[in-house]
Amino acid sequence: MTRLLVRGTLDTLVTVWLVVTAVFFLMRLSGDPALLMAPIDAPDAVIEQIRERYDLDEPIWVQYVTYMKGIVLHGDFGTSLRQSGSALERVLETAPNSLILAGLAVGVSLVIGVPLGVAAAVRQGSWADRAAVAFSTLLQSLPNFWVALMMILIFSVYLHWLPTGGMRGPESYVMPVAALAFLTTGRFVRLVRSSVARELSSDYTRTARGKGLPERVTVFKHVLRNALNPVITMTSLQMGTLFGGSVVTETVFAWPGLGRLIVDSIGYRDYPVVLAGVTVIAVAFAVLNLLADILYAIVNPVVRYG
């Protein structure tokens, strides 16, 4: 387990460094932040003052080294160029909002998707199976922004049941969570279905059935345990993806989340916030991967690392 942790941490550090470096140069080479910080009609002298103030007038390699030093030595990602204040603080303020959203959405997807997937696999070819597959395909193919806007129109504008957006009180969670769960539930249904189906046709299942175990025991004791590995992987991947990538949902529902913050910041070339954001996402992915690895080992003791 220790070796797992050490290797995971090293991998993460290298990944984060590569990501930060790539993003730094991509952001800085694609446009001048000073132009976007100043009013469109600012004279060149004001633009120059801004460049000086934020050290944007140094050669880019020097800026890179200074910037990396700040991160490594002080954990300092710099000041937000768009809005004042520490870039890392901005990210850490919004990250929990995204984590909650992603966690709830994945949770809902699991609660709905796993039983549906199992039911579909066990009764392959039946109407229930076909319905589950059709349902999951439908969920996955609906564009996210459309689903979100339709929900707002129905539940806020016509029915007045729910607030259109924001993060104020439990009722404001319902639509954003549902919109994201729409995306992921279909994936879980299909994955669980195919995974369980594969295990059902494997040798050990035939053996279990052959020795007369009741079907219930076969499915729940043996098949599910083996079918769970891909589900764990998917859970950790989906958590990571939704954590930093729920841009559409966070924008439509005015959710103060990380994905929206990063995309807004890219528009302003607010690279300190973007870099702090991608770092947090990269770390989150690494932690989730690690958690998934640990879960494999717990769920299936045959898996050993070392």
Next chain:
Amino acid sequence: MGRKPHWALPLVLALALLLAACGGGGSSAGPAEPGTGSDSPATGSTSGPTEVVVGIDADTRALDPLTPLDATTTRILRNVYESLFFRTVDGELVPWLAESGEYEGTVWTIELRQGIKFHSGEELTAEAVKANLDYILDPDNAAGTQTLIPDITDVEVVGPYTLRITTAEPNPDLAAQFTDVLIADPAVFLDAGAEALNENPVGTGPYRVENWQRDTELVLTAYEDYWQGRPSIDRVVFRVIPDTQARLSALLNGEVDLVPGVPPEMIAQIENNPDVRIEEVPGRQVIYLGMNLTRTGPLSDKRVRQALNYAVDVDLIIDAVLEGHATRNAAGLTGINAAYDPSIEPYPYDPERARQLLAEAGYADGLTIDFHTPQGRYLKDYEAAQELARQMEAVGITVNLQTHEWGTFLEMARSQTITDLYLIGLSDRTFAASQIDYLFHSGRTWVAFADDEVDAAIEAALAATDPAERSRLLSEASRVVQDYAPWVFLWQQHDVYGVSERLQWQARPDQQIFMFEATVTGN
């Protein structure tokens, strides 16, 4: 075999998250009731504090009014900080923190109103105003507002409430230029720098900042000792709702009372609902096709530039693409600009004349030009650009239309590495006559050409002090500019707001959302 089934683990994990989330949600919920207290409009509870929620697309950049200068920040912070001069809701320039302002030659004498107090209790004095202006004018502070008052050379305090301001040239426009220069309490920023205002925003405005949650909401509460009396609305919330349709839905759902930037295709949704209405006014933003004349090419020939102006049917685009929510622009200035002359007619749509001019310029067999546009920056920018390109093609011009992400576009346009034509918008920042200099005089930030005749006409007009003479020369300068055709003149955007019926508020021509002027009716 007696262990719990392992597949329960992910579920437990999910449940744990769910619980954590509920906990988090509860604690961060703050005032749990969403919206405006208008959830039950029929009951009309007139007691209790009145609250108005404004749904905005992007957050204020800062609470410091001195450093950034973007339209969103100023129109919001206007409620917290005020300017020496301001405009009435009809666009008339009036003294505000100033009681009067007079100029003679290069000297303006400004008398402040007495008895105005900052939110801190400190009095607004000539010293305080001077501290603000000195801070803004110091180049080291990189204050965005500096661009509004570039030619002030000296600020002098001559009495507790009297300032003497000297400008490089006689400047009749100074009062108008002051309308977007917001004044903060110097006690906050003198030693600590303007950034300190982000933590401690102290102005003289009708509202003080209660709470700012970035990218979420800015909550303002009425300032009891406001010099014009306590505002009638107790609480104003500027809530960030980035998506346009969601913002309108929030209005229709009664969660917000005022929404700027309603696009034409969504106006019907509002007009069909009895609880909300549309307020529309010609705005500050003038959209035009800029030309990069620092590069030699077909556009160096005036006949080609004029041909482009004759080739485009702007009225058609205003009707069909913008659905009537724009006003034709003839020579760059907006309708309430001090130098605007309504007798100047725009270029007529005349494709024959365009072909003829192109032929005279030696392009009878056609020519190819690049045309750059941002997408989603201005109302229907890309749709309009496509139609403009089609109309140019109709007179024999091959148009190479390219779209760019805004940051990239801005850099290309600003550094004048952009080729030929580009669609862009500039705001009439002050509605002062000096706008004509800013738009067309050589050497200015967005002027990609230099013409002695244009420069001379502008200089002569702005130097004139006799009002009648000045107005005649300004009109003449506009005609010279129009004939030189440095732009393809297009339109002035309208500002369209969705407003809840309970809110009495009128759209202003200067985009400001000044809630002191608003009231809420019983329901």
